[in-house]
Amino acid sequence: MRSAYLDYAASSPVDPRVREAVLFVMDSLGNPSSVHAQGRAMREAVDTARESVANLLAVEPRRVFFTSGATEANNLALIGYFKRLRETVSAEKPLKLLVSVIEHSSIREVTKRLQADLGVTVEKIPVDADGVVRTDRLREMLSDDVAMVCVMWANNIIGSLQPMEESATIIREEREKRGVNGLSLVLMSDAVQALRTEQVRPSDTGVDLLSLSGHKMYGPKGVGALYVREGVELAPLLMGGGQEAGLRGGTENVPGIVALGRAADILRKEREKDRAHVGKLHARLVAGLRESDGVTVFGDSARSVPGIIYFMSSEETGDVLTLKLDSAGIAVSSGSACDSGTSKTSFVLQEIYSGPAAKQGGVRVSFGRFSTDEDIRCLIEALIAIHGAGGGMRDAGGTR
Numbered sequence: 001m002r003s004a005y006l007d008y009a010a011s012s013p014v015d016p017r018v019r020e021a022v023l024f025v026m027d028s029l030g031n032p033s034s035v036h037a038q039g040r041a042m043r044e045a046v047d048t049a050r051e052s053v054a055n056l057l058a059v060e061p062r063r064v065f066f067t068s069g070a071t072e073a074n075n076l077a078l079i080g081y082f083k084r085l086r087e088t089v090s091a092e093k094p095l096k097l098l099v100s101v102i103e104h105s106s107i108r109e110v111t112k113r114l115q116a117d118l119g120v121t122v123e124k125i126p127v128d129a130d131g132v133v134r135t136d137r138l139r140e141m142l143s144d145d146v147a148m149v150c151v152m153w154a155n156n157i158i159g160s161l162q163p164m165e166e167s168a169t170i171i172r173e174e175r176e177k178r179g180v181n182g183l184s185l186v187l188m189s190d191a192v193q194a195l196r197t198e199q200v201r202p203s204d205t206g207v208d209l210l211s212l213s214g215h216k217m218y219g220p221k222g223v224g225a226l227y228v229r230e231g232v233e234l235a236p237l238l239m240g241g242g243q244e245a246g247l248r249g250g251t252e253n254v255p256g257i258v259a260l261g262r263a264a265d266i267l268r269k270e271r272e273k274d275r276a277h278v279g280k281l282h283a284r285l286v287a288g289l290r291e292s293d294g295v296t297v298f299g300d301s302a303r304s305v306p307g308i309i310y311f312m313s314s315e316e317t318g319d320v321l322t323l324k325l326d327s328a329g330i331a332v333s334s335g336s337a338c339d340s341g342t343s344k345t346s347f348v349l350q351e352i353y354s355g356p357a358a359k360q361g362g363v364r365v366s367f368g369r370f371s372t373d374e375d376i377r378c379l380i381e382a383l384i385a386i387h388g389a390g391g392g393m394r395d396a397g398g399t400r
């Protein structure tokens with residue numbers, strides 16, 4: 001049976017060059033904190049990886065902190081920031097967090113904790129029909145008790161690209177208005193799904209905190225990083241041996257970190273090539289889906305990342321279609337892997353689409369560097385087979 005892996009947004013394949021780069025660490029001795037030669041070699045490996053991630057983001061290496069993934073990086077950014085801020089302002093002082101309504105669960109769930117534990121008021125910034133944050137609303141919502149604004153760089157369900165520069169400008173203006181003695185205000189962005197194809201430069205853009213994940217950028221699972229602008233103070237979540245400049249205690253995941261560094265190096269050099277390749281596949285699949293009678297494709301391709309497409313079939317629910325495609329050897333997703341088991345219908349879809357079929361949910365197809373024309377053709381053919389020729393599916397026209 002033919003098969004196609006089209007779930008890069010849940011986890012992308014590890015680049016073989018990344019795998020190769022890690023092998024030497026697996027065979028090496030030493031704790032990066034040890035003073036002996038073996039320890040120093042491990043420290044050097046971690047520092048080199050830090051430089052690679054910093055180069056990808058065009059930031060200073062010492063502003064990059066390694067974590068166990070983006071979930072931890074997001075927790076550290078939000079809890080760490082508000083915990084530290086609460087230490088400097090009175091318990092009664094109102095503090096507000098504005099988050100886009102389409103954030104990942106590792107942000108959404110944390111906001112509940114912040115409300116309960118630290119008395120932070122949380123308000124949601126709405127999105128438009130394409131799942132793009134409404135900056136007009138952001139501007140209106142930016143009262144003088146707002147201490148953080150959280151807008152993901154690209155959405156993980158429908159791929160909508162967010163107005164990061166405009167958001168950063170709005171925040172910069174508000175900061176200037178507050179003056180040096182005003183309440184601290186930062187812009188946080190989860191860039192996990194943007195890095196595969198977008199140029200992500202937090203410092204140039206005006207983003208103060210930014211999270212990323214290894215297994216969404218051709219590295220392994222279980223490693224990620226948080227960029228923290230100079231001057232932004234965070235309280236650590238984990239305490240221990242003082243690793244990561246005291247921000248994240250615990251012996252470093254050296255194999256994971258080395259792999260992330262290599263993945264970052266490759267991405268920096270090959271992102272443009274990846275983007276062109278993925279863009280072609282994206283256009284082909286969208287054209288194929290849009291020609292189909294019973295299929296609705298969500299999001300405006302001009303305002304989303306190439307490689308993530310969300311669609312809904314009038315014939316069945318997203319969950320059923322995902323299972324049928326799995327039986328046909330095609331891996332897609334009916335929502336975020338991190339939300340599986342909690343909600344069968346994507347909450348993002350419900351935010352942007354109020355049509356009668358919103359409850360049945362759709363399918364997310366995501367692909368990248370190693371995807372081929374054949375994968376896209378395989379998906380289209382499987383959809384034709386599932387819906388029957390009369391279901392409106394036509395060949396997307398990929399090379400045979």
Ligand code: PMP
Nearest residue numbers: 069070071104156190192213338
């Ligand atoms: N943010 C986004 C947008 C994601 O898609 C994911 C992964 N589903 C995460 C955060 C969590 O990343 P990790 O798996 O590294 O914890």
